[in-house]
Amino acid sequence: MNRHPEEMDGSVRIISVGVSRNDGAIGAVDEAVQQLGTWGHCFVLAFLPESLDHTAVAEALNEKLPGTPVFGCTSGGQITPQGYEDEALLLIGFPRTHFRCTSTLICPLKPVSIQETALQAKTLATRFRSTANWRHFALTFADGLSKQEDVLVAALDAGLGDIPVFGGSAGRGLSYDVTYILHDGAFHENAALLLLVETNLQLETVRFDHFTATDTQLVVTSANPEDRIVHEINGSPAAEEYARLTGYSIDELSPTVFAENPVLVRAMQSYHVRAIQEVLEDGSMTFLSAIENGLILALGRGKEIIETMQGELRACHRNGEEPGFVLGFDCVLRRLEIEQKSLRDAASSVLRQNRVVGFNTYGEQFGGIHMNQTFVGIAFYPPEREFDL
Incomplete structure (x- = not known):
C-alpha cells in the first residue's frame, strides 16, 4: 500500500519521488x-x-500518467535522493494538497x-486565480x-512583477548538441517552459556559488x-590572454580549467x-551567458566547494527546522569540478542530508539574471500552522 508523501520514510518529504536507472524508456517510466x-x-x-530516448519517454509518461501534467527537460545530470547521478530518470510529484499550477510554452x-x-x-499570472494566504513562484x-x-529571464521577471522566477537551462549530458523541453505531452526544441505555481507551503530562496573575485581584470x-x-x-586574442592570466598554455585549456578559473x-x-x-x-572563446564589448570581468578564485555547499544549504534551515525538500538547479560545471576533484561521494552526501532533488543545468536563472556555476533553488517547509506547532 502506498503511503502519503508526507508520511514517507527517508530524506525527502512533502513530495513523492520516482527514480529509475533502467536503460529503456518504457521500463524506466514504468518503474x-x-x-x-x-x-x-x-x-x-x-x-x-x-541515454534515454526523449520521444519514447514522453509517450510512456502520457500512458502511465494520464490526466497529470508533466513538465521538465533533458538534463546535464540528475539530483536524486541519492545525490548526483547521470543515468537516472527522475520524477518528482507535487501533491494537490499543497500545489496548484498553470503553464505556457514559449x-x-x-x-x-x-x-x-x-x-x-503577465497574462498567465493575471488569469491564474489566487488562493488566500498561498504563495506564488515561477x-x-x-x-x-x-x-x-x-x-x-529578464522578460519573465518584468512580466511577473513580484513573483520570483527560478530556473535552469536544459542540458543533455556534456554533449552540448541539442536539448529538449517537456510540455503538454511532448518534447520541444528551441523552447522554454514557464510554470506558475501556487503553494500553501513556506518557502526560502537558496542561491550560492563558491567563488570570490580577484583583482585580475x-x-x-x-x-x-x-x-x-x-x-x-x-x-589580445581571447584564449591567449585567458591562458596567460590563469597560468596555463592554450593547449591545456579545458572545461575543467574553465570550471576552476x-x-x-x-x-x-x-x-x-x-x-x-x-x-x-581561431583562438576565440564561446561563453554560456551574455557577453558584450566593453564588459569588465574579474577572474574568480574558488573557495572549498563541499564546505560551501554544506554551509549554504544549512543556512536555509528555519529556526533549526530542516526543509521538507529543496528543489535545486545546480550547474553542470560545478558538478564537473566536483568530479575532477574526486568529491562526488562527498557532494552527494551533502545533497542527501539536505533533501535536495533536481537537475544539473547548462545555466541558472534567478532574480532576472542568467548565470553559471551557481546553485539556485527553493527550500520548502510545511504550512505555517504546521511549522509553528
Missing part, C-alpha cells in the same frame, strides 16, 4: 511512476538522462521578443543552447554578443559567473 504512488499529483517534474524561443514574452507571462526551463536565457575588447563569442580580451561579472552588489564553454580554432 519511476510506480514509486510516485497513487496519491493525486497537481503536476510532475521529469528530468531525463542523455516556442520558438529564438529570437526572444521581450515585449511579447513579458506580456505572455519555474522556467529553457533550451540551454539557445543563447536566449539572459533576455528570456579581463576587459572584453572584441565580441560577437549574439553568438556569445569573445574574440579579444584586454586587446571562472570569470565573474558584477551586478549590483553581487558577482555572477559568466562561464566559458570552449576555445574555438
Whole structure:
C-alpha cells in the first residue's frame, strides 16, 4: 500500500519521488511512476538522462500518467535522493494538497521578443486565480543552447512583477548538441517552459556559488554578443590572454580549467559567473551567458566547494527546522569540478542530508539574471500552522 508523501520514510518529504536507472524508456517510466504512488499529483517534474530516448519517454509518461501534467527537460545530470547521478530518470510529484499550477510554452524561443514574452507571462499570472494566504513562484526551463536565457529571464521577471522566477537551462549530458523541453505531452526544441505555481507551503530562496573575485581584470575588447563569442580580451586574442592570466598554455585549456578559473561579472552588489564553454580554432572563446564589448570581468578564485555547499544549504534551515525538500538547479560545471576533484561521494552526501532533488543545468536563472556555476533553488517547509506547532 502506498503511503502519503508526507508520511514517507527517508530524506525527502512533502513530495513523492520516482527514480529509475533502467536503460529503456518504457521500463524506466514504468518503474519511476510506480514509486510516485497513487496519491493525486497537481503536476510532475521529469528530468531525463542523455541515454534515454526523449520521444519514447514522453509517450510512456502520457500512458502511465494520464490526466497529470508533466513538465521538465533533458538534463546535464540528475539530483536524486541519492545525490548526483547521470543515468537516472527522475520524477518528482507535487501533491494537490499543497500545489496548484498553470503553464505556457514559449516556442520558438529564438529570437526572444521581450515585449511579447513579458506580456505572455503577465497574462498567465493575471488569469491564474489566487488562493488566500498561498504563495506564488515561477519555474522556467529553457533550451540551454539557445543563447536566449539572459533576455528570456529578464522578460519573465518584468512580466511577473513580484513573483520570483527560478530556473535552469536544459542540458543533455556534456554533449552540448541539442536539448529538449517537456510540455503538454511532448518534447520541444528551441523552447522554454514557464510554470506558475501556487503553494500553501513556506518557502526560502537558496542561491550560492563558491567563488570570490580577484583583482585580475579581463576587459572584453572584441565580441560577437549574439553568438556569445569573445574574440579579444584586454586587446589580445581571447584564449591567449585567458591562458596567460590563469597560468596555463592554450593547449591545456579545458572545461575543467574553465570550471576552476571562472570569470565573474558584477551586478549590483553581487558577482555572477559568466562561464566559458570552449576555445574555438581561431583562438576565440564561446561563453554560456551574455557577453558584450566593453564588459569588465574579474577572474574568480574558488573557495572549498563541499564546505560551501554544506554551509549554504544549512543556512536555509528555519529556526533549526530542516526543509521538507529543496528543489535545486545546480550547474553542470560545478558538478564537473566536483568530479575532477574526486568529491562526488562527498557532494552527494551533502545533497542527501539536505533533501535536495533536481537537475544539473547548462545555466541558472534567478532574480532576472542568467548565470553559471551557481546553485539556485527553493527550500520548502510545511504550512505555517504546521511549522509553528
